[in-house]
Amino acid sequence: MWTPSKIESRNATLDLSVSAQGHCTIRQLVCDDVVVCNAADFIDWSARAVQFELCEACLVAGCGGGGRVAIRRFGDRVLIIPDFSTMIQGDWETTEDAPPRWMKKQGPLSFSPSSWSVFHSACVGSPSFDSISPASTAEVLRLYHFMAPRSFLPDHLSPSLAKWDLILCTNGHDSEIDLVHLRRLFSDPSTFGGHEFCTPQPDSYTVSAFLDLSTVTEWPIFSSDPDPAVILSDDIHFRVKLNG
Ligand SMILES: [Zn+2]
Numbered sequence: 001m002w003t004p005s006k007i008e009s010r011n012a013t014l015d016l017s018v019s020a021q022g023h024c025t026i027r028q029l030v031c032d033d034v035v036v037c038n039a040a041d042f043i044d045w046s047a048r049a050v051q052f053e054l055c056e057a058c059l060v061a062g063c064g065g066g067g068r069v070a071i072r073r074f075g076d077r078v079l080i081i082p083d084f085s086t087m088i089q090g091d092w093e094t095t096e097d098a099p100p101r102w103m104k105k106q107g108p109l110s111f112s113p114s115s116w117s118v119f120h121s122a123c124v125g126s127p128s129f130d131s132i133s134p135a136s137t138a139e140v141l142r143l144y145h146f147m148a149p150r151s152f153l154p155d156h157l158s159p160s161l162a163k164w165d166l167i168l169c170t171n172g173h174d175s176e177i178d179l180v181h182l183r184r185l186f187s188d189p190s191t192f193g194g195h196e197f198c199t200p201q202p203d204s205y206t207v208s209a210f211l212d213l214s215t216v217t218e219w220p221i222f223s224s225d226p227d228p229a230v231i232l233s234d235d236i237h238f239r240v241k242l243n244g
Helices: 090-094 101-106 113-122 136-146 175-185
Strands: 009-016 023-031 034-037 067-076 077-081 110-111 167-170 191-199 205-212 215-223 232-233 236-242
Touching: 009 113, 009 232, 023 113, 067 136, 077 113, 077 136, 090 236, 136 191, 136 232, 136 236, 167 175, 175 215, 215 232, 215 236
Parallel strands: none
Antiparallel strands: 009 023, 023 034, 067 077, 077 110, 167 205, 191 236, 205 215, 232 236
């Protein structure tokens, strides 16, 4: 997850002559010097999948494909994540509702309540902390899949196509048990009955899987607790519950 240390807005000038609007001054929302919203005042915050990256020739929502996000609460964090529930509806939605380009490089955004209030003040119309819906269990699992190495899971929306043969071992107490747990986390997200935040035990450590790529690649997967805590970032952990 990307936890920005600097959040600011900047003015920029766009040439909209292609759409007969002349030059236009817009406000960008910038996190750690990366443009997150390219025209903050033109965002339709009431849309189902909010478009953070607008077409720079016309600034009309929906003109360009992609650039879309879901805004969710996870404990006391505000997360900007791909709009998974829309993307899974079909091939067209997967492309049209794809996340912004910055998310593929920097990762999904995670804001503390105070950093979200900076964002909220800079983006008129953005939701207040209290009005943001909590992430569903399927969304937190799909976020975990999104953050897995693409060499292991080439299509983050299809966890059944994970390349299990690439995993050499884990550094947990028992690699076989770790892999049983990991396979469970990559089963259909609808088979889970819920999730909860948690904090790993103080004496636990981060278990990694090791992938057999051109150089062996370490992938942190969960905590070493008997009931492992899934790690989204240093300060975001969760456990899932099975149905029934
Ligand atoms: Zn356009």
